Amino acid sequence: MGVITTRRGFLAGSAGLTLGLMLPLGRGRAQMTVARPFAPNAFIRIGTDDIVTVLIKHIEMGQGPYTGLATLVAEELDADWSQMRAEGAPANDQLYANLAFGLQGTGGSTAMANSFMQMRKAGAACRAMLVAAAAREWGVPAAEISVAAGAVSHAASGHKSGFGALTAAAAKEPVPDDPPVKTADQFVLIGKDRPKLDTVGKTNGTAQFTLDVYRDGMLTVVVAHPPKFGAKVASFDDKAALAVKGVEMVRQIGSGVAVYATNTFAALKGRDALVVKWDDTAAETRSSAQMFDAFAKAAAEGGVTVEEKGDVSVMSGAAKVLEAEYRFPYLAHAPMEPLDAVIEVRGGKAEMWFGSQFPTFDRPTVAAVLGIPVEDVSINVLLAGGSFGRRAQGSAHLASEAAEIAKAAGRDGAFKLVWTREDDVKGGYYRPMTVHRFRAGIDAEGKIIAWENTVANQSIMMGTPLEAMLQGGPDNSSFEGSTGLPYQFGARRIGWARMESPVSVLWWRSVGHTHTAYAVETFLDEVLEAAGKDPVQGRLELLPADALRERGVIEKVAEISGWTGPVRDGKGYGIAWAKSFNTYVAQVVEVENQAGIPKVTRVWCAVDCGIAVNPNIIRAQMEGGIGYALGTVLHSRITLGEGGEVEQSNFDDYPMLRISEMPAVEVAIIASEADPTGVGEPGVPPLGPAMANAWRALSGQIQHYLPIGGAMS
Amino acid sequence: MTTFRVNGRDHDLDIDPDTPLLWVLRDELRLTGTKFGCGIAQCGACTVMLDGMPRRSCVTPISMVEGSEIVTIEAIEGPEADAVRAAWTAIDVPQCGWCQSGQIMSATALLQAIPKPTDGDINDAMAGNVCRCATYVRIRQAIHDAAKTLEG
Ligand code: FES
Ligand code: FES
Numbered sequence: 001m002g003v004i005t006t007r008r009g010f011l012a013g014s015a016g017l018t019l020g021l022m023l024p025l026g027r028g029r030a031q032m033t034v035a036r037p038f039a040p041n042a043f044i045r046i047g048t049d050d051i052v053t054v055l056i057k058h059i060e061m062g063q064g065p066y067t068g069l070a071t072l073v074a075e076e077l078d079a080d081w082s083q084m085r086a087e088g089a090p091a092n093d094q095l096y097a098n099l100a101f102g103l104q105g106t107g108g109s110t111a112m113a114n115s116f117m118q119m120r121k122a123g124a125a126c127r128a129m130l131v132a133a134a135a136r137e138w139g140v141p142a143a144e145i146s147v148a149a150g151a152v153s154h155a156a157s158g159h160k161s162g163f164g165a166l167t168a169a170a171a172k173e174p175v176p177d178d179p180p181v182k183t184a185d186q187f188v189l190i191g192k193d194r195p196k197l198d199t200v201g202k203t204n205g206t207a208q209f210t211l212d213v214y215r216d217g218m219l220t221v222v223v224a225h226p227p228k229f230g231a232k233v234a235s236f237d238d239k240a241a242l243a244v245k246g247v248e249m250v251r252q253i254g255s256g257v258a259v260y261a262t263n264t265f266a267a268l269k270g271r272d273a274l275v276v277k278w279d280d281t282a283a284e285t286r287s288s289a290q291m292f293d294a295f296a297k298a299a300a301e302g303g304v305t306v307e308e309k310g311d312v313s314v315m316s317g318a319a320k321v322l323e324a325e326y327r328f329p330y331l332a333h334a335p336m337e338p339l340d341a342v343i344e345v346r347g348g349k350a351e352m353w354f355g356s357q358f359p360t361f362d363r364p365t366v367a368a369v370l371g372i373p374v375e376d377v378s379i380n381v382l383l384a385g386g387s388f389g390r391r392a393q394g395s396a397h398l399a400s401e402a403a404e405i406a407k408a409a410g411r412d413g414a415f416k417l418v419w420t421r422e423d424d425v426k427g428g429y430y431r432p433m434t435v436h437r438f439r440a441g442i443d444a445e446g447k448i449i450a451w452e453n454t455v456a457n458q459s460i461m462m463g464t465p466l467e468a469m470l471q472g473g474p475d476n477s478s479f480e481g482s483t484g485l486p487y488q489f490g491a492r493r494i495g496w497a498r499m500e501s502p503v504s505v506l507w508w509r510s511v512g513h514t515h516t517a518y519a520v521e522t523f524l525d526e527v528l529e530a531a532g533k534d535p536v537q538g539r540l541e542l543l544p545a546d547a548l549r550e551r552g553v554i555e556k557v558a559e560i561s562g563w564t565g566p567v568r569d570g571k572g573y574g575i576a577w578a579k580s581f582n583t584y585v586a587q588v589v590e591v592e593n594q595a596g597i598p599k600v601t602r603v604w605c606a607v608d609c610g611i612a613v614n615p616n617i618i619r620a621q622m623e624g625g626i627g628y629a630l631g632t633v634l635h636s637r638i639t640l641g642e643g644g645e646v647e648q649s650n651f652d653d654y655p656m657l658r659i660s661e662m663p664a665v666e667v668a669i670i671a672s673e674a675d676p677t678g679v680g681e682p683g684v685p686p687l688g689p690a691m692a693n694a695w696r697a698l699s700g701q702i703q704h705y706l707p708i709g710g711a712m713s
Numbered sequence: 714m715t716t717f718r719v720n721g722r723d724h725d726l727d728i729d730p731d732t733p734l735l736w737v738l739r740d741e742l743r744l745t746g747t748k749f750g751c752g753i754a755q756c757g758a759c760t761v762m763l764d765g766m767p768r769r770s771c772v773t774p775i776s777m778v779e780g781s782e783i784v785t786i787e788a789i790e791g792p793e794a795d796a797v798r799a800a801w802t803a804i805d806v807p808q809c810g811w812c813q814s815g816q817i818m819s820a821t822a823l824l825q826a827i828p829k830p831t832d833g834d835i836n837d838a839m840a841g842n843v844c845r846c847a848t849y850v851r852i853r854q855a856i857h858d859a860a861k862t863l864e865g
Contacts (some may be wrong), residue, residue: 062809062846097744195805202810203801203817205746209810212745220740225793245729263740265732336750336758336811336845385748385811386845421751620851624808627847651755651843660836662849 008644017031038167038268040129042095043122044073050150050164050422052079054119055089057096058111059103059357059385061335061391062200063680064617065111067196069119071613074125075189076181080150085561086197091359091379103360107392107507109581109678112613116676117181118124124179126170131368133169173374184611184673193616198383210340210354210382215414218342219248221405222267224276225256226285228644229428230502233257233276240273250274251408255401258408264418284502288639290329292435295499299325299437299456303497305475307483310491315450318441322530325437326521327678327705328515329637332654333508337385338424341402344414347490349376349643352402355384359444360640361465362399370401388509388628390429394466400514418467425654426646430638431508432478436519438479440489446531447490448542451642453520454495455479461499477507481516481578481685487524487542503640509628513580513685518633518706521576521689524695534692535575536563552670553586556606560668561588571601572698576689583682584670585607587626589690591698598695598708600630600663605683607667610674618679619667625683626665631657634686635709717778719744720788726859730776734768737775738785746786746814750843757842760815761785767822769841786814793824796859807857808846816842820856829860 037045045053054073058065066086074084089096099114134140134152138159145154153160161556181486201207226232236257238250246266251258257276261267315321341354350370356362356379367374384391392400402417409415419427434457439449459475461467479496507515528538536558545548554577566573577586581655606620612618636656641647648654692703716725717744721796726741738744738761750758752771762784797820807813816839823830823838830838835856844852
């Protein structure tokens with residue numbers, strides 16, 4: 001996706017002035033006129049109590065945008081951190097677009113990158129208005145006024161004020177068009193650790209998530225989904241379901257059969273009692289094993305060329321040729337809070353509460369299902385208990401299912417759609433299963449003269465509303481990371497074979513890099529060994545001299561891990577790195593052999609994400625990304641059995657990483673003055689290959705099929 | 714009719730006796746701090762204190778809690794709980810936050826039983842609590858920190 005860097009960002013913000021009433025003010029209208037907060041733009045509200053509330057256009061699902069974006073505003077506003085609050089912005093394309101996408105949505109680790117200047121400008125504009133108001137009230141030149149830690153003051157006259165007392169006057173000042181922002185050396189808050197704004201509510205049970213929303217007369221709804229992907233309802237018998245106390249109705253909707261009840265347990269019991277016959281005509285009936293064979297065949301045939309340099313036929317002159325095939329299973333994201341949404345329809349208008357990650361798609365979808373204008377659909381974007389890509393739906397399938405439930409009810413009312421963990425694990429929208437095929441040729445001196453890599457998998461974007469963004473080209477998210485490598489390989493050819501299946505697929509924390517980094521960085525490790533090179537030195541030699549940020553993270557991680565080679569004192573060490581979402585991350589993994597089972601004991605991580613706005617959050621995201629990736633390479637796979645039904649159902653057979661498996665983690669953040677880039681995903685890609693490289697060095701076992709536990713069983 | 718006490722208040726509920734305590738707390742009492750993650754005692758998100766012991770409320774039918782005393786995340790207090798919350802906040806343990814009520818209940822119970830837990834004790838007591846955001850490094854750190862403050 002191209003980054004749209006126009007002035008629209010701030011223009012969109014200043015447009016909020018005239019739209020101030022659209023902001024959720026959290027008070028009754030009568031009071032609003034009395035104590036209406038100062039809202040210079042769509043992002044900032046300042047109350048007379050000095051509290052600065054930042055409306056965050058990116059959903060908070062654990063990656064820290066509430067704190068990060070509030071930091072940017074506070075920095076330029078010269079606010080005190082203790083007066084800052086964050087709140088989710090509602091669905092509104094004009095005001096709250098992601099400037100990287102041109103639509104309202106969160107993903108691709110873009111929250112900080114696209115907001116960096118926009119939120120700072122918003123803060124700076126607000127500061128300028130407060131200063132202008134103070135200058136007018138005090139009769140002093142604006143240039144003599146200073147602002148620090150939430151206090152506006154004029155030294156010569158001794159005037160001093162908090163923000164709150166100036167808001168009424170500030171609201172009358174013109175909004176500056178293009179207020180100046182600080183230079184990096186003037187930063188007070190950016191670059192420092194500070195407490196996250198959403199922590200306290202997450203330690204005492206008060207944080208409000210979707211499942212916590214209860215509306216008057218609300219019914220809880222669960223849906224019986226087809227056990228095979230692409231199957232449809234043929235017929236159903238709801239007699240037993242309706243006999244369950246608390247079950248109010250049963251309705252067929254597009255995605256299955258919905259059971260409505262006065263409480264969650266009754267809905268679940270009702271669904272258990274439901275008898276549904278499914279029509280499998282259009283269903284995926286292949287098993288994973290059969291699909292893998294088809295994918296492997298397509299990968300071996302080379303696919304379409306998506307990147308080419310030189311002529312790989314020089315491979316025939318190589319002193320040594322290595323080949324490998326990799327198999328990656330489908331993966332469920334398994335966010336800790338399973339999918340859910342609340343919808344209330346009254347008098348032709350719909351209001352929703354849920355973790356909408358792409359409001360841009362959710363809102364019109366709901367409007368279309370209900371047959372009402374888009375303006376009559378409002379979405380309150382709530383905290384989400386994790387996403388990892390699962391809630392970022394181009395298809396808007398969750399919002400659509402919620403709207404269908406409301407529609408099928410045939411009456412006004414409030415409905416809470418709840419997915420169980422089983423619905424989540426069996427429900428598709430998986431990381432695409434993928435096969436990689438490699439060939440690499442090295443000459444007599446150990447130089448890589450040719451590199452071939454073909455990827456076979458389904459497209460995430462094609463066949464969804466996101467396809468238009470590809471502008472007719474191939475889906476880069478299928479093979480990103482296999483392409484664009486800075487390594488000097490001589491000739492190279494990267495191919496993609498697009499596979500098709502009714503199994504739905506979606507971006508999964510770090511998208512294509514989830515498999516490309518693993519495949520590339522482990523195969524390269526084997527090639528380097530065949531060429532007699534050290535994993536760290538070998539990689540550095542392959543990188544051009546001007547690949548400064550790549551070299552920077554590799555050299556840093558080698559330094560902090562005390563790299564001496566792949567085996568030391570009976571422990572294995574592996575390195576891998578990846579650039580994803582414009583952030584560079586290298587990791588070294590230490591692994592021990594515990595009775596034939598790999599045990600990861602320590603991980604060192606070097607990250608270059610430009611200016612480190614909040615180092616605490618960056619470290620947390622690296623730690624979390626490492627744990628997420630480790631659980632995956634060790635345990636995770638979704639497989640279709642004979643006939644096409646998913647074989648896993650919950651955390652007992654789709655296991656998560658546990659605290660006892662979590663290694664110690666040390667993170668080094670590279671000092672940088674480059675614009676900040678994201679950290680939600682980039683911690684993930686290097687862990688798997690670094691771990692596999694360490695384990696291969698120690699045990700001699702190669703792991704081309706994932707998960708490692710799966711390959712062992 | 715089931716009679717039980719939650720966070721110091723008595724309740725008499727006429728409810729399907731198979732209903733898991735989790736859904737009674739949430740749907741009937743609107744104590745939403747206790748979370749749903751799996752429903753099969755595999756994740757710990759639904760952990761509450763039942764007569765002083767940590768318990769997975771998703772697999773505890775309401776018929777089983779007759780006469781019992783339940784404490785949820787909204788009301789847990791005492792030196793261990795306070796130390797845990799303070800440690801959690803000091804190093805910003807939560808990411809998405811969904812698992813954290815359960816983590817805090819389990820960590821509090823651990824410190825009540827073992828005031829100075831080793832890493833092995835932490836693994837044993839906390840392995841039933843999944844954190845999909847993998848905040849485990851900080852959970853471990855925060856438990857050690859809380860143990861230190863309790864020492865005084
Ligand atoms: S919801 Fe009870 S253990 Fe997972
Ligand atoms: S903080 Fe997200 S699951 Fe633990």
